Amino acid sequence: MDQRTPSPPLYETLAAGVTTLIDNGLLRPGMRARSVRAFAAQHGVSLTTAVQAYRLLEDRGVLEARPKSGFYVTQRSHRQRELPTASQPPQRASTVAVSNPVFSVLSYAGDPSYAPLGCAIPSAGLLAAERLDRHLARCARVHGRHYNIYADPHGDAELRGQISARALRLGHAVPPEGVLITNGCTEALNIALSVTTRPGDTVAIESPTYFGLLQVLEARGLRALELPTDPTSGVDVKALDKALGKRRVAACLLASSFNNPLGSRIDDARKVAIIRVLTRYRVPLIEDDIYGDISFGDDRPRPFAAISPTADIILCSSFSKTIAPGYRIGWLAANRRHDEILAAKFALSLSGAALPQKAMADFLKSGGYDAHLRRIRKVFADNIDRMRRVVDRSFPRDTRMTDPKGGFVLWLELPDGFDSDTLYQRAIRERICFVPGGLFTAGRGYRNCLRLSCSHDWDARVERSVARLGELAHELLA
Numbered sequence: 385m386d387q388r389t390p391s392p393p394l395y396e397t398l399a400a401g402v403t404t405l406i407d408n409g410l411l412r413p414g415m416r417a418r419s420v421r422a423f424a425a426q427h428g429v430s431l432t433t434a435v436q437a438y439r440l441l442e443d444r445g446v447l448e449a450r451p452k453s454g455f456y457v458t459q460r461s462h463r464q465r466e467l468p469t470a471s472q473p474p475q476r477a478s479t480v481a482v483s484n485p486v487f488s489v490l491s492y493a494g495d496p497s498y499a500p501l502g503c504a505i506p507s508a509g510l511l512a513a514e515r516l517d518r519h520l521a522r523c524a525r526v527h528g529r530h531y532n533i534y535a536d537p538h539g540d541a542e543l544r545g546q547i548s549a550r551a552l553r554l555g556h557a558v559p560p561e562g563v564l565i566t567n568g569c570t571e572a573l574n575i576a577l578s579v580t581t582r583p584g585d586t587v588a589i590e591s592p593t594y595f596g597l598l599q600v601l602e603a604r605g606l607r608a609l610e611l612p613t614d615p616t617s618g619v620d621v622k623a624l625d626k627a628l629g630k631r632r633v634a635a636c637l638l639a640s641s642f643n644n645p646l647g648s649r650i651d652d653a654r655k656v657a658i659i660r661v662l663t664r665y666r667v668p669l670i671e672d673d674i675y676g677d678i679s680f681g682d683d684r685p686r687p688f689a690a691i692s693p694t695a696d697i698i699l700c701s702s703f704s705k706t707i708a709p710g711y712r713i714g715w716l717a718a719n720r721r722h723d724e725i726l727a728a729k730f731a732l733s734l735s736g737a738a739l740p741q742k743a744m745a746d747f748l749k750s751g752g753y754d755a756h757l758r759r760i761r762k763v764f765a766d767n768i769d770r771m772r773r774v775v776d777r778s779f780p781r782d783t784r785m786t787d788p789k790g791g792f793v794l795w796l797e798l799p800d801g802f803d804s805d806t807l808y809q810r811a812i813r814e815r816i817c818f819v820p821g822g823l824f825t826a827g828r829g830y831r832n833c834l835r836l837s838c839s840h841d842w843d844a845r846v847e848r849s850v851a852r853l854g855e856l857a858h859e860l861l862a
C-alpha cells in the first residue's frame with residue numbers, strides 16, 4: 385500500500401514475534417503459550433500491551449484462549465501471513481470519479497466465462513433462490529392481481545414486521561413503522577445521503593471502501609474524506625475526531641461489520657467511541673449493515689443503531705448478500721427525519737415492487753432463514769480458508785492478506801510498486817476476473833492491492849485461477 389503507517393504499534397511487533405516462533409517450529413500447534421503476565425515480564429512491557437498482543441493473535445487465529453487454562457497455539461496448518469498495513473489516506477476530501485473503471489470491471493465480473501473472483505455476489509445455488517422462487521410463484525398465484533398496484537411506499541407491512549423482529553433480537557428496537565423497504569441497500573444509502581447532505585458536501589468514509597459507495601458519492605456530487613482504517617478493527621477513532629475538528633463533514637458512512645473489502649470488524653467499545661465523537665460534532669452516521677448476518681462466529685455483531693439507540697443513525701441493509709440480490713429488497717431504519725426519508729423514497733422510486741416483498745415476507749415467516757444463514761456462513765468461512773491457503777502457497781512471499789471473520793472477500797497487499805492494474809489486464813486475457821485495489825478509493829492509493837471474492841462454490845477453476853494469479857504476480861515482480 386503506498387499509504388502506510390510509519391511503524392506498527394508495539395503489540396503488533398510482539399505478536400509478530402510469537403508468529404515467527406510458530407513459523408520456526410519453536411512453538412507448535414497445541415502447545416501452551418506463556419501466560420500474559422510472563423509474556424509482559426519477558427518483553428518488559430505493560431500487561432495492557434501484552435493483552436493487546438495476545439488478543440491480536442487470537443483474532444488472527446494463531447492463539448486460542450482456553451478457560452482457566454491459558455493460551456494455546458491453534459491447530460492451523462498454514463503459515464500465518466501478515467495482515468495488510470492500516471491505511472493512512474491523505475487528510476483531505478477528494479472529488480470522486482470511479483464510475484468508468486468500475487463499469488469496465490463489472491462487465492467482466494458478471495460474465496460467467498470469467499473465473500468469478502471479481503463480483504462480491506454469492507452464486508444463486510448458495511443462496512435460497514429456489515425456495516424463494518417457490519414463495520414468489522405461490523404469491524403470484526394467490527395474490528397476483530391484488531399486488532399489481534402501486535404499493536405502500538413504506539413497503540410491505542408484514543416484511544417490515546419481520547425485519548423489525550429480527551432487529552429486536554440484536555437489541556435494535558425499531559418498530560415496523562420505523563422500517564422503510566428500499567430497492568436494495570443502494571437505494572437505502574442514496575436516501576440516507578439525500579436527507580443528510582447537499583451536493584458539494586463532504587462525507588467521511590472508511591479507506592479502502594466499497595466502490596459502489598464511491599459511485600453513489602460521485603453521482604450525488606459529494607466529496608469523500610477517507611479515514612485511516614485498520615484491517616482488523618476498523619476506523620481509527622482518534623483520526624476521525626481530528627478530521628471532524630478540522631472541517632465540516634455532513635455525514636459519516638461506515639460499514640457496521642465486515643466491511644468490503646477489508647472485512648474488518650468494529651467491536652462494541654469502538655462503536656461507542658465513534659458515536660461519541662460523531663455526536664459531539666453533530667454528524668449523522670449512515671451505517672451499512674449488509675454483511676452483518678454473515679458472521680463466522682456465533683456472535684452476530686450488533687449494528688451501531690443497537691448499541692446507541694438514541695444517536696442520529698440511519699441503518700441501511702438488504703438481503704442481497706444472504707438471500708437474493710435479484711429481488712432488490714433492502715431497508716432503511718432511522719429514528720428521525722421520517723418525513724424527509726419518505727419524500728426521498730417517493731422521489732426516487734415511488735414505491736418498491738410489491739410481489740417480491742410479499743414473497744420475501746413469506747420466506748422469512750416460513751422460518752428457514754436462520755438455518756440457511758448457518759449453512760452459508762460455513763460455506764463462506766470454508767471458502768475464505770481455502771482461498772487463504774492457495775494465496776499462501778502461490779503468491780509472492782511478501783504478500784499480506786486479511787483474515788476476515790465474516791463476509792466473503794479477501795484483500796491482498798503486495799509490495800510497494802506492484803501494479804494490480806497490470807495484473808488485472810493480464811488476468812482478464814486469461815479469463816480471470818478480480819477487482820484491482822485502485823477502485824476502492826477516491827484517491828490514488830491501493831495500486832498494489834487487490835480484492836478476491838470467495839462468494840462462489842469452491843471448485844477446481846476457482847482454485848486454479850487464484851494459483852494462476854499468484855504466478856502472474858511473481859512474474860510481474862521478477
Ligand SMILES: Cc1ncc(COP(=O)(O)O)c(C=O)c1O
Nearest residue numbers: 568569570594644674702704714
Ligand atoms: C458494502 C456494500 N453495500 C451495499 C452493496 C449493494 O447492496 P444492494 O445490492 O442491496 O444494493 C454492496 C454490494 O456489493 C456492498 O458490498
